[in-house]
Amino acid sequence: xxxxxxxxxxxxxxxxxxxxxxxxxxxxxxxxxxxxxxxxxxxxxxxxxxxxxxxxxxxxxxxxxxxxxxxxxxxxxxxxxxxxxxxxxxxxxxxxxxxxxxxxxxxxxxxxxxxxxxxxxxxxxxxxxxxxxxxxxxxxxxxxxxxxxxxxxxxxxxxxxxxxxxxxxxxxxxxxxxxxxxxxxxxxxxxxxxxxxxxxxxxxxxxxxxxxxxxxxxxxxxxxxxxxxxxxxxxxxxxxxxxxxxxxxxxxxxxxxxxxxxxxxxxxxxxxxxxxxxxxxxxxxxxxxxxxxxxxxxxxxxxxxxxxxxxxxxxxxxxxxxxxxxxxxxxxxxxxxxxxxxxxxxxxxxxxxxxxxxxxxxxxxxxxxxxxxxxxxxxxxxxxxxxxxxxxxxxxxxxx
Amino acid sequence: xxxxxxxxxxxxxxxxxxxxxxxxxxxxxxxxxxxxxxxxxxxxxxxxxxxxxxxxxxxxxxxxxxxxxxxxxxxxxxxxxxxxxxxxxxxxxxxxxxxxxxxxxxxxxxxxxxxxxxxxxxxxxxxxxxxxxxxxxxxxxxxxxxxxxxxxxxxxxxxxxxxxxxxxxxxxxxxxxxxxxxxxxxxxxxxxxxxxxxxxxxxxxxxxxxxxxxxxxxxxxxxxxxxxxxxxxxxxxxxxxxxxxxxxxxxxxxxxxxxxxxxxxxxxxxxxxxxxxxxxxxxxxxxxxxxxxxxxxxxxxxxxxxxxxxxxxxxxxxxxxxxxxxxxxxxxxxxxxxxxxxxxxxxxxxxxxxxxxxxxxxxxxxxxxxxxxxxxxxxxxxxxxxxxxxxxxxxxxxxxxxxxxxxxxxxxxxxxxxxxxxxxxxxxxxxxxxxxxxxxxxxxxxxxxxxxxxxxxxxxxxxxxxxxxxxxxxxxxxxxxxxxxxxxxxxxxxxxxxxxxxxxxxxxxxxxxxxxxxxxxxxxxxxxxxxxxxxxxxxxxxxxxxxxxxxxxxxxxxxxxxxxxxxxxxxxxxxxxxxxxxxxxxxxxxxxxxxx
Numbered sequence: 001x002x003x004x005x006x007x008x009x010x011x012x013x014x015x016x017x018x019x020x021x022x023x024x025x026x027x028x029x030x031x032x033x034x035x036x037x038x039x040x041x042x043x044x045x046x047x048x049x050x051x052x053x054x055x056x057x058x059x060x061x062x063x064x065x066x067x068x069x070x071x072x073x074x075x076x077x078x079x080x081x082x083x084x085x086x087x088x089x090x091x092x093x094x095x096x097x098x099x100x101x102x103x104x105x106x107x108x109x110x111x112x113x114x115x116x117x118x119x120x121x122x123x124x125x126x127x128x129x130x131x132x133x134x135x136x137x138x139x140x141x142x143x144x145x146x147x148x149x150x151x152x153x154x155x156x157x158x159x160x161x162x163x164x165x166x167x168x169x170x171x172x173x174x175x176x177x178x179x180x181x182x183x184x185x186x187x188x189x190x191x192x193x194x195x196x197x198x199x200x201x202x203x204x205x206x207x208x209x210x211x212x213x214x215x216x217x218x219x220x221x222x223x224x225x226x227x228x229x230x231x232x233x234x235x236x237x238x239x240x241x242x243x244x245x246x247x248x249x250x251x252x253x254x255x256x257x258x259x260x261x262x263x264x265x266x267x268x269x270x271x272x273x274x275x276x277x278x279x280x281x282x283x284x285x286x287x288x289x290x291x292x293x294x295x296x297x298x299x300x301x302x303x304x305x306x307x308x309x310x311x312x313x314x315x316x317x318x319x320x321x322x323x324x325x326x327x328x329x330x331x332x333x334x335x336x337x338x339x340x341x342x343x344x345x346x347x348x349x350x351x352x353x354x355x356x357x358x359x360x361x362x363x364x365x366x367x368x369x370x371x372x373x374x375x376x377x378x379x380x381x382x383x384x385x386x387x388x389x390x391x392x393x394x395x396x397x398x399x400x
Numbered sequence: 401x402x403x404x405x406x407x408x409x410x411x412x413x414x415x416x417x418x419x420x421x422x423x424x425x426x427x428x429x430x431x432x433x434x435x436x437x438x439x440x441x442x443x444x445x446x447x448x449x450x451x452x453x454x455x456x457x458x459x460x461x462x463x464x465x466x467x468x469x470x471x472x473x474x475x476x477x478x479x480x481x482x483x484x485x486x487x488x489x490x491x492x493x494x495x496x497x498x499x500x501x502x503x504x505x506x507x508x509x510x511x512x513x514x515x516x517x518x519x520x521x522x523x524x525x526x527x528x529x530x531x532x533x534x535x536x537x538x539x540x541x542x543x544x545x546x547x548x549x550x551x552x553x554x555x556x557x558x559x560x561x562x563x564x565x566x567x568x569x570x571x572x573x574x575x576x577x578x579x580x581x582x583x584x585x586x587x588x589x590x591x592x593x594x595x596x597x598x599x600x601x602x603x604x605x606x607x608x609x610x611x612x613x614x615x616x617x618x619x620x621x622x623x624x625x626x627x628x629x630x631x632x633x634x635x636x637x638x639x640x641x642x643x644x645x646x647x648x649x650x651x652x653x654x655x656x657x658x659x660x661x662x663x664x665x666x667x668x669x670x671x672x673x674x675x676x677x678x679x680x681x682x683x684x685x686x687x688x689x690x691x692x693x694x695x696x697x698x699x700x701x702x703x704x705x706x707x708x709x710x711x712x713x714x715x716x717x718x719x720x721x722x723x724x725x726x727x728x729x730x731x732x733x734x735x736x737x738x739x740x741x742x743x744x745x746x747x748x749x750x751x752x753x754x755x756x757x758x759x760x761x762x763x764x765x766x767x768x769x770x771x772x773x774x775x776x777x778x779x780x781x782x783x784x785x786x787x788x789x790x791x792x793x794x795x796x797x798x799x800x801x802x803x804x805x806x807x808x809x810x811x812x813x814x815x816x817x818x819x820x821x822x823x824x825x826x827x828x829x830x831x832x833x834x835x836x837x838x839x840x841x842x843x844x845x846x847x848x849x850x851x852x853x854x855x856x857x858x859x860x861x862x863x864x865x866x867x868x869x870x871x872x873x874x875x876x877x878x879x880x881x882x883x884x885x886x887x888x889x890x891x892x893x894x895x896x897x898x899x900x901x902x903x904x905x906x907x908x909x910x911x912x913x914x915x916x917x918x919x920x921x922x923x924x925x926x927x928x929x930x931x932x933x934x935x936x937x938x939x940x941x942x943x944x945x946x947x948x949x950x951x952x953x954x955x956x957x958x959x960x961x962x963x964x965x966x967x968x969x970x971x972x973x974x975x976x977x978x979x980x981x982x983x984x985x986x987x988x989x990x991x992x993x994x995x996x
Contacts, residue, residue, distance in 0.1 A: 030954060212950045240945040261949045282954055290954035297957060322957065332956060335963065371921065390921060391947035396967040399960070 021293050021321070023283065026077040026110055028275040029103065031062070032286030033088035034304060037123065041156035041221035042183075042214060046288035046302045047086045057308055058286075059095060063102050064311040065285050070106035073283075078103075079111035080272035082118075083137075089119035093131030100136045112271040116141055116179075121167045122159035129167075133174045139270075140171055140178040141210075147200040148193055151186055156221060161200075168204050177268055180206045184246070185213035185239040187231040194242045195249070202253050207268035211246050211261050213239050240389055260339050260391060277340050279333040279352075287317070295329065297322045326353065327400040330360060334381070335395035338374075343382025357381060364397045403581045403649035407572050408607065410473045410488050412512035413498035414505075414865075418528040422498055422559040422568075423461075423474055429565045430463040430470070432637055460593070460605055460651050461638040465569050471607075471651035473592070489515055490681075491592045491607035491651065494522040494576030496568065497549075501527045501535035501556075504833070505543040506806060506865055513547060522576050525551055526568060531558040539833070579609075579649030586677040587611030587619070589646075589654065589670040596712045600631070602658040603640075605651075606670060609681055612647030618673035619656060622680040624663045627673045628656035661715040689721055689737025690799070690870065691744060691849050692782035694762035694892060695751070696733030698974055698983065702757060703732050709755035710734060713747060720747055727785065729890045729976045730760055730986075735783060738764075741849050760974050762892045763989040766845045769797040769873055785891035787880045790931050797873040798844050798896075802827070805839040805856065807864035812837055814859045822847035823876075823898060842871065846896065851990055881906055883913065884927040884934075886979050895989050906936040909989060916985040918969075919943040924979055 035055060036047040048054065070076070081103065083096075091099075100115070116139040117132060124142075132140070146152050147161045159167075171178055180201050184194045201209065216222045216233065225231045247257060255263040259277060262270065275282050284291045288302035298321040301307050307317040324332065330353055337344035349357040358365060358376070365381070368374040373387035373394050387394050413419040463470040473488045489495065495516045499509055516523055525544055527537045537556055544551045555571060557564030593605035613619065613633055620627045634642040635652040646652045658664045669680035697706045710722045721737040738744040744764060751757050770779045770787070771794045781787060803824075807815055809831070816826070816839065824841040832838050843852075848868065856864050879902055883893035893913075897905045906928030913926050921943055928936040948959055973980040 213945075215948075215950055236943065236945040237941075243945065260947060276954060276956075284954050290956070292954060292956070299955070299957075332960065335960075336956065389945045389947060390943065392963060392966055393921065393946055395948070396963045396970070399964055399967055 021291075021296050021298060023073045023075040023281050023293050025075055025281065026079045027075060027293075028080045028082065028272050028280065028282035029078045029107070030272070030282055030284040030289055031081070031083045031088075031099070032284065032289040032300075033083060033085040033091060034058070034287045035085065035090055036087045037090070038156065038158055039221075041154070042216065044217035044220050045086065048304050050087070050090055054304070055091065055095070058304060059099065061308040061311040061317075062099070062285060064314070065317065066102055066106050068311075068314065068316055069283060069285070076107055077110045078107045078283075079109075079113070080275060081109075081115045082272040083116065084118045084141075086118075087120045087123055088117055089123045089128070089132075093128060093135050096132065096137070097135040114139055114177075114271040116270070116272055118143065119167075120159070121164045122157070124167050124171075126170050129170050129174050138175075138177060140175050141181065141270075142167070142171065142178060143181050144168070144201065145181060145183045146186075147197040148189075151189060151193070151197070154186060154188075155183065168206075172204065177207055179208035179210055179270065180204070181210045181212070183212050183214050184242045185234040187214075187234060189234070189242075191238065191241060191245065195245060198246055198249055202249065208262070208264045208270065209250065209255065211243070211263070213243065243389070258341050260341075260388060274340075277336050279336050295324060297324065325400070329353070331398040331400055334361075334398045338381070338383055338391070338394060341382065341388075343375075343380050346379055346381065361398060368394055368397055403579050403583065403647075405467060406469045406471070406579055406649040407494065407576045408471045408473070408492045408579060408649070408651055409494040409496060409572055409576055410492045411496045411498055412489075412509075412516060413528075414500070414503070414509045414512075417498050417500040417503065417506075417509075418559050419498050420474070422496070422526065422528060422557065423472060425559045425562055425565045426463060426472065426569065427461065427638065429562075429569065430465045432461065432463055459638075460636050462635045462651065463569075466573065468573050469650070470569070470572055473651065488592060489519040489521060491590055492519075492521060493579055494524065494572065496526050496572075497523050498526045498528050499540050499544070501530045501537050501540055502532045504536075504540050505547065510547065513549070523549060524568075524571050524575055525549055525554040526557055526564075527554055528557050528559055530556045530563070531561050581648065582610040583612055583648040585610035585648070586675045587613050587670065587672045588677045588681055589613060590681050591664065591666050591668050591670065594664055594666055594715055596661055596715055600655050600657075602655075602661060602664040602715065604654045604656075604658075604664055604670070606646070606654055608646050608648050608650050608652075610648050610677065611672070612645050613654065613670070613672070614645035619654070619670050620673045620676055621663055621665075622669040622671055622677070623665060624668065626658075626663045628658055631655045631657055661711050664715065666715070666717075689719070689739060690845060691738045691740060691764045691766060692735055693738070693744060693764040694725060694727060694730065694733050694760075694783070695722070695736050695748070696727065696730040696760045696762075696892075696974070698758040698760055698972060700731045705755065706734065706751070706757055706759070709751050709757060710736070712755075713750060717747070719743070725783065727762075727892045729892045730762075730974060733760075737782070741853065758972060758983075760892075760983050760986050762986050763895060764849050765896065766799050766849065768878070768896060771795040771797075784880055784894040784896050787894070787896070790879065795875055796878045796896075797875045798846055798878060800842050800871050800874050801845050801848060801868040802871045803839075803841050803843055803848065803866060803868040805841070805864055805866050806832065807837055807839065807860050809835050809837045811860040811864065812839065815839060815856065815864065818852070818855055818859060819843060822852055843868075844874075844876065845870070879930050881909070882929045883909065884925070884929060885913075885917075885981070886924050886977055888977050889929075890976055890981075892986055893988075902930055903935050905989075906930075910936045910938045912988040913985055914938045914940055916988055917979070917981055918973075920979055922978075 034047045035050040037050045039047060115137050117137045118141045120143050144164045145155055145157055149161055182197060182201055216226055250263045255265060257263050258269050281294045282292055287300055287304050287307040290299045298318050300317045301319045310317040334344055346357045365376055369376055372384055373390060375382055375384050383391060383394060411419045411423060459474040461472050463472060473491055497513060499505060527540050529535060530537055541551050541554060555564050555567045557568060588610040589606040589608045591604045591606055594602055597603050613630060615630050615632055617630050618627055619630055632642055632655040633646045633652060634640050640653060671677040697703055714720055719739050722734040725735040726732055738747065748759060748761055751759060765782055765784055767780055767782045770781060772788060773792055773794045805815060819841045822843055824843040826841055828840040830838045853866060856866060877899040878896050879899050881895050881897050881902055882889050910926045910928050917940055919940055919942060923942045924940040926938050926940060927934050948962065970980060973982045
């Protein structure tokens, strides 16, 4: 197997970061707020126990990180902001306001100007919702996950279905643009239970829905249960049935599926997430955040202490830098882009690499077309209905 | 060196009786290597040998002791490699017979003693591992007397602790005869081993029987009739060391820019082009392989690489044969013949490790004799895929072996059952000592080469040892069991089974394949058939959904790794028709079926 040429940051210390990395056009800004009251049973994102003192410490470091990048990068424009975590809704509205102010002191905002805040129904009080709006947030992403009490407990969520319903009713009053996350294919979940949760979610008429099948990641509570034999992974046939049911229900309600797991009313697609799928640059700040300037990937230390210490010495908290070969860039552009229902435009591919998609991947495309997994014409390469269910079989074909 | 002061010897022993450790001590004592330089078991050069704790290839080394030149030629101990042993023996005048003081004489010890006696070697018995609490040297001496060896001078050693090493060295000088002084005769050098070096070409390990040889001379391979100019001659200490010349009685190597491995066969005789010997040395008896299987590159593009690797391996392992074959399912590959299952595994591992090849190996088969109905024509077939239709066959005969199984008597019941299940015919049972038993069975070789040996080991907690010899062919009611995947016969999966077991084996094989073949994007039926009659069927359900659903957050590297892992798994599979079949599936017949 090829190993990516990940450069460890200490070796690059002598090198100026701007020799390796540069953003030359507007990019998406991601901020990782690594605090949670309680870690969910399925979650493998980096997070620390919530504590006001630590949040202050973190925000100071974050400010430093923003300032360092503002000096370093040639592009000073951002098009989206996404505050994720962790549980960023644990931040006080005043802290959030301060954070956005810092961002706008360093960068100017152009384009869609979408500012998303990830919220956990359990930490979202009525007053907070209004205050977030006032602070400048214009999109919320709500980790509802399920409307079934037993399922929420199984996932280790702290909220109840009733709490989620109340929060949603409040959110609707202040936000026209918000997303609702749901998880399906839980061990023991029936098709009917999934349908119930989904229909409940749709009854609020959210402009955007993200649906994920449960992925049991290494090192999580669920992973331990799986290894102990206490839970069983869901059969992929049931998983597919649930997924297809959701697509049908949402289509009937006027949602358009624009990505493998994402559905929106026209105009409400997540602009920030589109940046990832359209292979555009983004800068990630905060511990464990990942960045991509179009040619190079780099990521921060997944440790709050190291992150803060480095910044207190005016050093970037970058743990590693991975420059991508052209071939790797091509493959990533395809496997990220194919996640979109509209797929990848052959013109964009040519504009970026100066080569015809059909020439670079002739054999792969023939094979995949033959299997009925992709549809390919002069303008577009995209997954077929069958291909959407078997996306990995397609994506891996393009790996170098 | 005056041949009076040369001694050529080898060490013969049953596997695990301490041969390699004793060799190490001899090297250490004579200062070939300081203790610090000693890596354990220096003579086992291959990684594979060290890992498995067995010697596969013969190796040579020169020791200097009391003004004598002692050449040690190491030999493999396993039953599959007796051919190698006989090669090494032909280069020696004497042998150390190492017997474990706690285990006593074993099947392989006997086999080796007879080989040594056939070559007129002086045998020095060495009773090793006397440091073990369970050591019983007197009992072992008794066993050796029974065999007919003189044991007054048997030496007691503990190679592990280094006791008795000096006595062994002295005995080599005193008892093993010096080689004959024939330095004035025309050169005759016996090639007893060789390997291929990418810079120097073939390095031939030789024992000079007559005459002498030095760099610059023109030599001739007596079998191949090809001539070469000698670049270098040298000795092993244990690394290669160039010397002026090699003469009668000595052991060393010759490098002569031989690039084509076919022209330097082990067993051939080297002579001088100018003054050739009248006749070559007696070559080795060509041993016929007993077990055959197909070797195919996973990636068809590697065919030439595989061919090249096989040629190089065969250079120093003439007991293994190969010829090109084609399989409908697997494409172009080679039908390879091996001395036994271990031999097959070793070759396979060496190909994968040393030549970095990804291989598909088909289940091993024996050589069947078939008489056809119409014209009475007799065929010898080593590949089930090549069998004629059942209605064309008058008679099938299969090879039988006589097995000697040594085991503690408490396991006798279970082992007899195992033999019976594998169509074994009971011949004899003897107590070799108070609680060790020798069981003799005649068993079809085809049964022995599936997982008989593993089952034997597991049923006796590893205590049983097995030796076997070919005794001849017997007719049996055999049928070809075909496997159909997705409706098509996969020729590489066909096996020959006994009629009575056919259904059971068919069911078991389809079940095992269902476990081994990953789900495809469509439903795949797996069927077992005899002729046109389907006798078992299972379905591998279609893969419905395989898509990384949660893919946001900027960590693309991790997603890529996940895809890379899935892709890597596929690379090791062979595309047969529309179905991707993993390498293990072709050996499914050898795997234990838990439901059985």
